[in-house]
Amino acid sequence: MTYDLRPTTFFRKNIDEMTGYIPGEQPAPGQKVIKLNTNENPYPPSPAAMEVLRHFDGEALRMYSDPMATPVRQAVGKVLGVDPSWVLAGNGSDDLLTMIFKACCEKGRGVAYAMPTYVYFRTLANVQDAPFTEIPFDDEYTLPVDALAKANAPVTFVANPNSPSGTCTPVAVLDDLASRLAGLLIVDEAYVDFAQASALDLVKRHKNVIVLRTLSKGYSLAGLRVGFGVMQPALVPTLVKVKDHYNVSSIACAVAAAAIADQAYLRQTVEKVKAARRQLTEGLRALDYRVWPSESNFVLAQVPGGAAQKVYLALKSQGILVRYFKEPRLEDKLRITVGTAEQVAALLAALGARASS
Numbered sequence: 001m002t003y004d005l006r007p008t009t010f011f012r013k014n015i016d017e018m019t020g021y022i023p024g025e026q027p028a029p030g031q032k033v034i035k036l037n038t039n040e041n042p043y044p045p046s047p048a049a050m051e052v053l054r055h056f057d058g059e060a061l062r063m064y065s066d067p068m069a070t071p072v073r074q075a076v077g078k079v080l081g082v083d084p085s086w087v088l089a090g091n092g093s094d095d096l097l098t099m100i101f102k103a104c105c106e107k108g109r110g111v112a113y114a115m116p117t118y119v120y121f122r123t124l125a126n127v128q129d130a131p132f133t134e135i136p137f138d139d140e141y142t143l144p145v146d147a148l149a150k151a152n153a154p155v156t157f158v159a160n161p162n163s164p165s166g167t168c169t170p171v172a173v174l175d176d177l178a179s180r181l182a183g184l185l186i187v188d189e190a191y192v193d194f195a196q197a198s199a200l201d202l203v204k205r206h207k208n209v210i211v212l213r214t215l216s217k218g219y220s221l222a223g224l225r226v227g228f229g230v231m232q233p234a235l236v237p238t239l240v241k242v243k244d245h246y247n248v249s250s251i252a253c254a255v256a257a258a259a260i261a262d263q264a265y266l267r268q269t270v271e272k273v274k275a276a277r278r279q280l281t282e283g284l285r286a287l288d289y290r291v292w293p294s295e296s297n298f299v300l301a302q303v304p305g306g307a308a309q310k311v312y313l314a315l316k317s318q319g320i321l322v323r324y325f326k327e328p329r330l331e332d333k334l335r336i337t338v339g340t341a342e343q344v345a346a347l348l349a350a351l352g353a354r355a356s357s
C-alpha cells in the first residue's frame, strides 16, 4: 500500500487538529500557594498506606507489576461487597476512560454526554476521531436524560457528581437512563466519596453500566495514579485487551490496596472536607456569589458582576489558585476546591477584601 504522508506532519490528521487537554496549574516544588484548583484533598493520605510506602521492598521493583493489580481488586471487592472479578484497576480513572474509548470508539462510533462536564471526554473522543454529542445541562444542572436516551450513543458518560458543577443526578434517573440505552453508560464517580449516593448497585442490575472510581480525591492519592472500574465480569476481558499490560505499578498497587482498606480514615477526611464545603458555600453566598449545591470536594461559584477571570488573576497574584475555564457558560464562574478550614477562610478573606475595596 502507498501511504499519503503529508509533508507537514508526522501525526494523524485528527491529532494534529485537536486541542489537547490542559491540566490545572501545578506550582513548582517549594512554591507556597493555597492550591484550590485541581480538586486534590488537602489532608494527607492514610497513615496505613504511608506505612506500606515506607516499608516497600525495593527488590520487588526488579520484576514487572501484577498485570491485573490483584491486591487492588481484592481490596475494592472487600469494601464494596463485589467479587474482585467485577473490578478493573487503572493508572488513575483517566486510564479506564482511555480503555473505554479505545475499545468502543472510532469514526462512526461516538459518545454522548451533557455539557459542561469533564472536558477529557471530548479530548478522548478527538483522539479516537470519534463523533461526540454534547447536550447542554440546564441552569440547575438537571441531567438531560431524554436527549441522552434519544442520542443513544455507543457510549454515554455521566460524571456524577458532575464537574465543574459539583451537582448530582439521582441514582433513579441513571437507572432509567441505563435501561433506555443500547450502548454503555459510564458513571464517572470520581467525587462520589463526598456525595450522598452511589450508582454502584446499577452495575448489578444493568450489563451496560460501568462505574468508575478514583483514589485521587477522597483518598488523597492523586499523585499515586490509581483508579478502578466496577462492571459485570463479562466486560472486563475486552477492556483488558486494550489496556497497557502493567498499567498499575507495584508501588501504586501496594499503597492503594492499603488506602482502600482504611475506610475509617477515608470517612474522617471526607467529614472534614464536607464541613469546609459548608463553610465555603455559606461564605461565598454571603458575598453574593451564586453557588450550586455541591456533593463533591469543590464548588462552582458565579462571580457577582461576572468578572471571573479578573478575580482568578487577582487571587493568583495573592498566591491562591482556583480554576477558571474559558469555556462557554463558565466564563463568569470559578471552580473552587474545598481546602482546609484555614485555606477556605483565607480565600473568603481575600474575596471579602476585594468586594469591600
Ligand SMILES: Cc1ncc(COP(=O)(O)O)c(C=O)c1O
Binding pocket: 038, 039, 091, 092, 093, 094, 095, 118, 159, 162, 163, 188, 190, 213, 214, 215, 216, 222, 225, 226, 227
Ligand atoms: C470527573 C472526573 N473524572 C475523572 C478524573 C480523573 O481522575 P484520576 O486522577 O483518577 O485520573 C477527574 C479528575 O479531575 C475528574 O474530574
